[in-house]
Amino acid sequence: GIQVEQSPPDLILQEGANSTLRCNFSDSVNNLQWFHQNPWGQLINLFYIPSGTKQNGRLSATTVATERYSLLYISSSQTTDSGVYFCAVAGGGSYIPTFGRGTSLIVHP
Amino acid sequence: DTEVTQTPKHLVMGMTNKKSLKCEQHMGHRAMYWYKQKAKKPPELMFVYSYEKLSINESVPSRFSPECPNSSLLNLHLHALQPEDSALYLCASSQDRGFFRGYTFGSGTRLTVV
Numbered sequence: 001g002i003q004v005e006q007s008p009p010d011l012i013l014q015e016g017a018n019s020t021l022r023c024n025f026s027d028s029v030n031n032l033q034w035f036h037q038n039p040w041g042q043l044i045n046l047f048y049i050p051s052g053t054k055q056n057g058r059l060s061a062t063t064v065a066t067e068r069y070s071l072l073y074i075s076s077s078q079t080t081d082s083g084v085y086f087c088a089v090a091g092g093g094s095y096i097p098t099f100g101r102g103t104s105l106i107v108h109p
Numbered sequence: 110d111t112e113v114t115q116t117p118k119h120l121v122m123g124m125t126n127k128k129s130l131k132c133e134q135h136m137g138h139r140a141m142y143w144y145k146q147k148a149k150k151p152p153e154l155m156f157v158y159s160y161e162k163l164s165i166n167e168s169v170p171s172r173f174s175p176e177c178p179n180s181s182l183l184n185l186h187l188h189a190l191q192p193e194d195s196a197l198y199l200c201a202s203s204q205d206r207g208f209f210r211g212y213t214f215g216s217g218t219r220l221t222v223v
Binding site: 044 | 151208
């Protein structure tokens with residue numbers, strides 16, 4: 001199956017800082033999504049981005065499918081951005097998503 | 110309505126108890142999923158229902174029994190669980206079977222087996 005690696009595993013920021021989270025995957029994918037899991041466990045879908053670039057407020061994402069990676073940018077971070085960010089992909093004939101191990105983000109005030 | 114609602118939010122049960130988790134969506138989605146998530150790990154798929162039929166069972170022990178009474182409702186019946194089954198149980202739904210745009214998770218049931 002597809003392997004998904006996320007980096008960094010942990011990230012600590014001061015409020016207002018910018019950050020880039022990376023997701024590498026081992027095979028071609030036809031679907032890639034970024035999720036944010038808040039400290040209470042809720043998984044929120046941030047982006048559906050199998051290719052290209054999207055922006056939503058302070059968040060943006062870019063997927064370069066030919067080079068098998070995706071990046072999530074967080075600008076002007078806020079304490080509410082804390083939580084775990086998961087990248088999940090599907091491809092190779094399977095519709096079952098494979099999740100990366102996540103990046104745990106803590107934003108201090 | 111763009112939500113997946115799970116109840117209860119928290120559950121503590123003994124190893125001899127029988128309990129059920131409930132998941133409901135009214136987005137017209139025809140695929141529903143149960144995931145299990147241990148602390149500091151990604152979600153792991155347990156079951157997939159597509160058009161109210163069990164499509165995938167990821168080798169889950171029989172003490173977990175899913176049920177899909179209709180297209181909006183998904184249950185997970187629990188019986189004779191072990192302490193290692195303590196986890197966050199997440200329900201998700203999507204328009205059709207597949208990892209499409211609009212894959213929506215509920216807020217989960219935090220289960221503790223004592």
